[in-house]
Amino acid sequence: MPLPKAELHVHIEGTLEPELAFALASRNGVRLPYAGTEELRRAYDFSDLQSFLDLYYGLTNALHTVDDFAELAEAYLARAAEQGVRHAEIFFDPQAHTARGVSLGTVVEGLARALDHSEERHGISTRLIMCFLRDLPAASALATLEDAKPYLHRISAVGLDSAEAGHPPSDFREVYAAAEALGLRKVAHAGEEGPPAYIREALDVLGVERIDHGLRAMEDPELVARLVRDRVPLTVCPLSNVRLRAVDTLADHPLPAMMEAGLLVTVNSDDPAYFGGYVGDTFDAVRDTLGLGPERLRELARNSFEASFLDDDEERRARYLAEVEAYAFD
Numbered sequence: 001m002p003l004p005k006a007e008l009h010v011h012i013e014g015t016l017e018p019e020l021a022f023a024l025a026s027r028n029g030v031r032l033p034y035a036g037t038e039e040l041r042r043a044y045d046f047s048d049l050q051s052f053l054d055l056y057y058g059l060t061n062a063l064h065t066v067d068d069f070a071e072l073a074e075a076y077l078a079r080a081a082e083q084g085v086r087h088a089e090i091f092f093d094p095q096a097h098t099a100r101g102v103s104l105g106t107v108v109e110g111l112a113r114a115l116d117h118s119e120e121r122h123g124i125s126t127r128l129i130m131c132f133l134r135d136l137p138a139a140s141a142l143a144t145l146e147d148a149k150p151y152l153h154r155i156s157a158v159g160l161d162s163a164e165a166g167h168p169p170s171d172f173r174e175v176y177a178a179a180e181a182l183g184l185r186k187v188a189h190a191g192e193e194g195p196p197a198y199i200r201e202a203l204d205v206l207g208v209e210r211i212d213h214g215l216r217a218m219e220d221p222e223l224v225a226r227l228v229r230d231r232v233p234l235t236v237c238p239l240s241n242v243r244l245r246a247v248d249t250l251a252d253h254p255l256p257a258m259m260e261a262g263l264l265v266t267v268n269s270d271d272p273a274y275f276g277g278y279v280g281d282t283f284d285a286v287r288d289t290l291g292l293g294p295e296r297l298r299e300l301a302r303n304s305f306e307a308s309f310l311d312d313d314e315e316r317r318a319r320y321l322a323e324v325e326a327y328a329f330d
């Protein structure tokens, strides 16, 4: 039995496995720019975040209908359950779909259909986080937020993702203020490729309660001290950092140093279909390569529930945390 854990940083579009992408593309009469799954997998040798995003947005063209999005989310939840996930806070990128004529309603309805059965089928509680693409103008994000108004009962929070360099959080000040006014919680990707200053902006200007990635905080001791003091969670994605060259190899990853510094770090898969593993695989990889022992792994699992949005369901969180404490490593 795998260690029980929450996953707080997973993009549903990033769980699209090549086999499902080709199946959906053929069902929808869409041509993917790859001859087959083998050729596609070979294209996963990314040089940076942008080279990954180009391929990623290409594949999302396969997704069209409510059924497609339901199937995508169902496939993720089934895999996550096998890897010990008990709670998942799932990102989706509406603009990646609305830009090609698929409505936000189609996306949310499809995802919600799978999420509605998640507890009974997979034993996983869920939340949805709507992300804005930061390489598009803030006006597009604002329009997306407006579009989302009929679906707010399905959406817990807003996030900010896609190409980080040159797209500071402060560009989205107005969008985040509007999201907060609608009662949405706030997170943002920061400090993956961007500088520590972007992490400060996400906290000070956008008012986020959680930083996605946050790796580059380690370059700024004062910022680390603040993140430790305020218990700001960082959703770290070690396999993603290696594949997108934020670190050279997994052995060089600062995760142990981050834990040593007292940061509230969690371990997540980001885009598991592209980066070589789901969250359980990621736990195994950091155990094997970074030498994290059972108590460090238990701490990561505990952190994942503490950093989650389960403060709206403390009884459930306590149950999950008890599972973590009772877990026996073999």
Ligand SMILES: [Zn+2]
Pocket: 009, 011, 161, 189, 212, 270
């Ligand atoms: Zn991400």
